[in-house]
Structure formats: C-alpha cells, structure tokens
Amino acid sequence: MRFVTYASPAGDDRVGLVSGDVVLGADPGVTMVDLLDTGDLAAAAATIGTAPSETVALEGLTLRAPLQPRSLRDFVGFLQHLRNCSGPANMTVDERHERYPPFYFSNVAAVIGPHDDVPVPPGCERFDYELEVAAVIGKAGADIAPADAWDHIAGYTLLCDWSGRDLQIDEMALGLGPAKGKDSANTLGPMLVTADELEPHRHGRGFTAAMTGTVNGEAVSAGSWDDVDWGFDDMIAYASRGTRLRPGDVIGSGTVPSGCLFEHFALDPENFRGWLVPGDEVRLSVEHLGGIRHRIVEGRPVPPLSSGY
Structure with missing residues (x-):
C-alpha cells in the first residue's frame, strides 16, 4: 500500500x-x-x-509530506558517509560508532513536502542536501528488542535532511549537536510505502534499492540502501531504550555514501562543483519509494542579535 x-x-x-x-x-x-x-x-x-x-x-496533484511526524530522530546508519566527511568536519569514526548508532533530534516543525521550494537558511553560505531513507513507526513500544523492531515499522519514505554546513560545523565545535545548521527544512515524501512492499527486496541490513541524486541534471549521488551498517532494527532498539516510541515517530537512516555535497567537497575540494544556491534544482530518488524534486530559493536576511551577554 x-x-x-x-x-x-x-x-x-x-x-x-x-x-x-x-x-x-x-x-x-x-x-x-x-x-x-x-x-x-x-x-x-x-x-x-x-x-x-x-x-x-495522481498526476498533477500537489503532494504534502505524507505525515507530520510526532518526532524525528536522524541516525548515522552509513559509516562510510562519516569516513568520507571526516577531515573537514572533524567527525572521526571511532569504536563508539560500532557500539551504537548515534542520532540527533530534528525539527518536526520544518517538515516539508516533496516538491516544495527550499529557502537557503539565514546566514548560510554552504547549503547542502542529504539523501536518506526513513522508517515510520506504526506500533508503540519501549525497550524494543532488535528482533522485534521490524514489527514496529508501518512503512518507509524518502528523507532529505537539508543542512547548512558552515552553520553546523561552527555550532558543533561548541560540543553540542546540530542546531540552526539543520533547523530549516526536512523533506519527507513523496509517499509512505508500507513495510510489506519492501520485504521482497530485503538484503543485508537494509533493502536492495538504488539511491540517487542530481543537481541541475548533473549526477552527484549514487548509493544503495543495503550498504547501511546499522539497520532500522538496531536504530529502533536504540531509540526506544529507556523511552517509548509512538506511531508517527520517524527514524532517519543517515546519509547514504556520496549522498551529499559535503562528501564531494571533503574528498576532492579542487574539483568541487559548489554548494547549493538559489535557482538550483535538486532531485533525489530511492528505488521502490519514489522521488522528490526541489527548487532552491533565496532565504531571509539574518536579524542581528544583541552584542555581549
């Protein structure tokens, strides 16, 4: 369905x-x-x-996000993404990434539809997309065992975690998680595909599903869901540890390797194509889940803060 x-x-x-x-x-x-x-x-x-x-x-319909989630946790499921970003971002992949899948809470008020315009965040000069998948919780539970976690998934959707990289790196140097760097927009869409439709494609810790991204028609991202290091079973088990997941909570996979501009900047800065700017068109797709299409537009100016404390 x-x-x-x-x-x-x-x-x-x-x-x-x-x-x-x-x-x-x-x-x-x-x-x-x-x-x-x-x-x-x-x-x-x-x-x-x-x-x-x-x-x-269906043709020509204006689609919204398939749901407005109760919560949105975005994990680091693909460790190669971190390795690719590790230099400029100072995000070392250490043994803790093999003990548990880290995540941060994202902004549910910033969830947008699959074809909405995306403004550049105020003050951002390094705007980026992140190609991900997300599991939607359909059955409540706490302290869920990994073996039982799949039964708590109602379905899946594509997730794009839009990121202001310069804002993110500056903030995270303070020792906190991402804040304004990942506060402006999160795409879910184009639809919620129920879990039974994906079962025939299960492989490894994920599913056999190509994940691709283009900017202005130029191929930038190409990966596969089944390259994930932490599956949704472990993510859900970890997310529910000591707390309760509810129907409508969303669990993000993290970025597929090559699934953002930052990786290309980190790996080959001399040939980097540049960050997103107003007028760019970003298209992302995940096999079996569909695709999203966004136009980048001008953001609002930054109102000055008061000086001092």
Missing part, C-alpha cells in the same frame, strides 16, 4: 490511498498519524478503498 497526503480540490489537505494512477481520498480531517494510531493500515486502506471521499488523478 502507498499513502500520500495531498491538497484536495475541495480546498483542504487529505490523506489518500494510491491506486494505480488515481488517489482515493480519506475523509476530511483524517491525518496519516490518525491512521497510524489505529494500528491497522490494511483496515484503513480497505475503508478508504470501499468509500473514498473523492477520487483524483
């Missing part, structure tokens, strides 16, 4: 079930998190399919 959230011709946003080249609308006011809270997406899909509120063509 594939679910979207879209701008209805009736004037509101609705959840829809994708059926071929059409979308079957859920009742007005129902959100994707509401459906996840039922604990049975198959039953929800059957209800929508039997009596849709409307039927609209």
